[in-house]
Amino acid sequence: MPRHALRLGGILQVALFITCYNDTLFPECGKSVVRVLERLGHTVEFPAGQTCCGQMHANTGYRDEALPLVARFVEQFAHAEAVVIPSSSCVTTIREQYPSMATELEERGGHAGLSRAVHDLLPRVFEFSEFLTKRLGLADVGAYYPHRVTYHASCHGLRALGLGDGPVDLLRAVGGIELVTLPNVERCCGFGGTFAVKNAAVSGAMLAEKVRDVQNTGAEICCACDNSCLMHIGGALHRQSTGIRTVHLAEILAAEEGDPV
Amino acid sequence: MLDPRTARPFPIVAAEAVRDTQMRGNVRHATEVIQNKRARVVAERGDWQALREAGKRLREHAIRNMDAYLLEFERNCTRAGGTVHWARDAAEAQAIVVKLASEAVGASAGTPTAGRPAPGEVIKIKSMTTEEIHLNGALEAAGIRPYETDLAELIIQLGQDQPSHIVVPALHKNRQQIREIFRREMQLPELGETPQELAEAARQFLREKFLRVETAISGANFLIAETGGVCVVESEGNGRMCLTLPKTLITIAGIDKVVARFRDLEVLVQTLPRSATGERMNPYNSIWTGVRPGDGPQNFHVVLLDNGRTDVLADEPARQTLHCIRCGACQNACPVYRETGGHAYGSVYAGPIGAILTPQLLGMQHAQSLPYASSLCGACYEVCPVKINIPEVLIHLRSRVVKEQAASISGRLHPEALAMRAAASVFRSERRFRAAQRAGRMAMKTMARDDGAGQPWIRSLPGYLGGWTSVRDLKAMPKQTFREWWEQRPHRTADGQDRNKPGVPDHPTGTTKQPPASVESA
Numbered sequence: 001m002p003r004h005a006l007r008l009g010g011i012l013q014v015a016l017f018i019t020c021y022n023d024t025l026f027p028e029c030g031k032s033v034v035r036v037l038e039r040l041g042h043t044v045e046f047p048a049g050q051t052c053c054g055q056m057h058a059n060t061g062y063r064d065e066a067l068p069l070v071a072r073f074v075e076q077f078a079h080a081e082a083v084v085i086p087s088s089s090c091v092t093t094i095r096e097q098y099p100s101m102a103t104e105l106e107e108r109g110g111h112a113g114l115s116r117a118v119h120d121l122l123p124r125v126f127e128f129s130e131f132l133t134k135r136l137g138l139a140d141v142g143a144y145y146p147h148r149v150t151y152h153a154s155c156h157g158l159r160a161l162g163l164g165d166g167p168v169d170l171l172r173a174v175g176g177i178e179l180v181t182l183p184n185v186e187r188c189c190g191f192g193g194t195f196a197v198k199n200a201a202v203s204g205a206m207l208a209e210k211v212r213d214v215q216n217t218g219a220e221i222c223c224a225c226d227n228s229c230l231m232h233i234g235g236a237l238h239r240q241s242t243g244i245r246t247v248h249l250a251e252i253l254a255a256e257e258g259d260p261v
Numbered sequence: 262m263l264d265p266r267t268a269r270p271f272p273i274v275a276a277e278a279v280r281d282t283q284m285r286g287n288v289r290h291a292t293e294v295i296q297n298k299r300a301r302v303v304a305e306r307g308d309w310q311a312l313r314e315a316g317k318r319l320r321e322h323a324i325r326n327m328d329a330y331l332l333e334f335e336r337n338c339t340r341a342g343g344t345v346h347w348a349r350d351a352a353e354a355q356a357i358v359v360k361l362a363s364e365a366v367g368a369s370a371g372t373p374t375a376g377r378p379a380p381g382e383v384i385k386i387k388s389m390t391t392e393e394i395h396l397n398g399a400l401e402a403a404g405i406r407p408y409e410t411d412l413a414e415l416i417i418q419l420g421q422d423q424p425s426h427i428v429v430p431a432l433h434k435n436r437q438q439i440r441e442i443f444r445r446e447m448q449l450p451e452l453g454e455t456p457q458e459l460a461e462a463a464r465q466f467l468r469e470k471f472l473r474v475e476t477a478i479s480g481a482n483f484l485i486a487e488t489g490g491v492c493v494v495e496s497e498g499n500g501r502m503c504l505t506l507p508k509t510l511i512t513i514a515g516i517d518k519v520v521a522r523f524r525d526l527e528v529l530v531q532t533l534p535r536s537a538t539g540e541r542m543n544p545y546n547s548i549w550t551g552v553r554p555g556d557g558p559q560n561f562h563v564v565l566l567d568n569g570r571t572d573v574l575a576d577e578p579a580r581q582t583l584h585c586i587r588c589g590a591c592q593n594a595c596p597v598y599r600e601t602g603g604h605a606y607g608s609v610y611a612g613p614i615g616a617i618l619t620p621q622l623l624g625m626q627h628a629q630s631l632p633y634a635s636s637l638c639g640a641c642y643e644v645c646p647v648k649i650n651i652p653e654v655l656i657h658l659r660s661r662v663v664k665e666q667a668a669s670i671s672g673r674l675h676p677e678a679l680a681m682r683a684a685a686s687v688f689r690s691e692r693r694f695r696a697a698q699r700a701g702r703m704a705m706k707t708m709a710r711d712d713g714a715g716q717p718w719i720r721s722l723p724g725y726l727g728g729w730t731s732v733r734d735l736k737a738m739p740k741q742t743f744r745e746w747w748e749q750r751p752h753r754t755a756d757g758q759d760r761n762k763p764g765v766p767d768h769p770t771g772t773t774k775q776p777p778a779s780v781e782s783a
């Protein structure tokens with residue numbers, strides 16, 4: 001029996017949108033999401049035709065290229081009871097840009113009812129930590145993670161999604177964890193998608209400040225709700241041989257007592 | 262001179278700025294001080310979000326009905342004894358102001374010699390609009406010497422520098438640097454560096470100008486349609502001197518500065534100082550309406566400047582740019598501005614507001630790199646007192662840049678455009694996406710090296726992506742993607758039943774409830 005069999009909304013059939021970069025580069029994040037959700041008693045499905053939400057294209061100005069991906073996402077997920085996405089920036093794209101993109105697609109023809117479908121789907125789309133704290137109303141998900149951890153509040157999670165204390169509440173409830181606050185937690189790490197290559201020097205300067213803050217916490221692990229920030233921060237932590245690792249919040253919440261440390 | 266038409270692209274200038282550790286230190290320090298003050302006084306207001314919302318609404322209303330309100334302003338200002346001039350662009354505005362100033366200066370300087378006005382002087386209160394149109398250069402070319410009277414603008418002028426911030430133009434300079442400029446330009450070799458000594462030196466320098474010069478040029482924070490009044494808020498009182506002592510006052514304002522009613526200021530004079538300088542109220546709030554016999558300037562002109570603003574109005578998703586009340590809070594909050602300072606933006610409007618305003622005022626062919634000078638972190642939107650969704654406008658402008666580039670062959674063949682279109686095609690098909698994942702894994706494998714801890718990492722990427730590995734490593738792709746793992750795992754529902762049934766590959770029907778088995782061999 002799951003330790004936290006859910007009474008709140010019963011057992012949910014959760015559709016996982018893993019996102020293109022988690023699928024490709026960070027499969028552990030997806031596995032961890034599955035582990036947590038199943039431990040809580042929910043079932044997880046993975047619509048096979050999913051690819052990418054279109055964030056990179058939309059945010060770099062390639063809106064026309066992003067438009068078909070809106071229709072694709074809706075086709076893959078319209079049926080879902082809940083869509084869970086372990087990426088705060090992708091959820092932001094979906095929440096903030098899909099409505100106007102769907103309208104535009106519809107106006108161009110061939111996508112009758114798409115705006116309506118987006119409108120209906122959006123309330124069922126959740127960032128992973130948000131699903132746990134807001135949809136399920138949980139803080140303790142039965143995790144055990146005996147490490148010194150600091151939390152990087154990605155800008156999209158912090159400001160666009162308003163995750164607030166949700167992720168930190170989840171971390172506080174983890175057994176064995178030593179949670180340390182990251183100074184200047186509201187400041188951007190400098191990733192910004194294509195910003196990191198288009199404005200590499202500035203991105204690097206912002207990153208240097210973030211890395212210094214992370215190091216000052218003395219944490220072994222820096223976690224976040226978005227692997228894109230972590231790829232960037234982790235890349236610098238590795239380059240500088242700091243020994244500090246980055247992991248997605250889901251990986252911490254998936255860990256249990258008895259797991260290999 | 263900060264001219265977006267000739268400025269080099271942001272990434273190049275920014276990369277140089279990032280190496281200027283002294284300047285960056287000054288900018289970081291100054292923006293942090295202002296941000297902390299702002300946070301304190303904003304936190305005092307339980308109704309801050311309501312004030313922001315009210316500010317947004319009244320600015321939206323004024324901008325949407327700008328045509329009517331500008332005419333109303335003109336009527337009321339004229340009735341009160343002012344003269345209103347309309348300038349389509351920078352050149353027209355320069356010509357109008359130079360003509361008015363020459364007449365005023367000529368009148369006060371006595372007889373013109375050889376048909377040319379005698380060399381004259383004007384005093385100026387800080388105005389970013391006059392910086393936008395490069396007025397000082399035009400005045401000097403006409404033989405008129407402008408004296409900046411705002412302390413920060415005076416520092417910029419004496420140091421032959423350029424403003425780097427719309428509220429605190431000399432924010433990139435520290436006290437020692439300011440002392441050096443004053444020592445040199447005011448011939449005060451013994452000058453100390455306490456704020457008191459520096460302020461006293463400026464006071465002595467400026468007082469004499471206030472008492473002598475009879476023509477002033479000002480900007481405006483707000484134009485009040487209902488009354489024809491002009492409002493300027495400031496901290497030093499030097500503006501008040503310029504607005505009251507001279508015989509002639511020429512105000513130049515962007516047409517976006519109009520507000521509908523006097524009572525709109527109730528909201529804006531609360532949010533502007535808190536956002537701009539972290540003050541509850543500006544020490545000097547001046548509103549003047551036309552001319553009053555025997556009191557203040559007897560000659561009063563307002564030059565209303567378009568200079569691209571009506572084009573902004575026409576682009577609906579970007580129109581909110583014109584709601585800006587030039588508080589500079591977005592600049593202080595911006596993590597990019599923090600690292601580069603203002604000059605990298607190639608315009609008097611630096612930081613997030615500059616990144617959206619400059620390309621729109623001058624046409625997208627200039628300043629194409631500015632909409633990309635942001636990580637889209639949203640800190641600007643969070644602090645903006647009139648709730649301009651700057652990230653949204655940035656993204657919209659990026660799509661305009663891409664559209665314009667796509668209009669040319671070289672634009673279409675640009676490596677980024679090609680890569681983006683290829684990636685888009687990959688994402689439109691599950692089959693192609695899987696193939697790309699496999700290809701990516703192969704490519705990364707050839708580039709990756711063991712890091713000594715048994716992990717494959719890439720230390721150097723080619724071409725466009727080289728920016729990534731300049732300061733970071735990239736972890737190579739794992740042996741298995743998530744979907745490969747998913748497909749080979751035994752699937753169970755909560756009640757323990759196997760639900761690993763084949764789904765429909767690449768067929769987005771929206772009804773694929775079951776996770777599919779491997780769709781094609783990897």
Ligand code: SF4
Nearest residue numbers: 585586588589591645
């Ligand atoms: S955009 Fe908003 S925050 Fe930035 S200067 Fe204008 S009003 Fe202030």
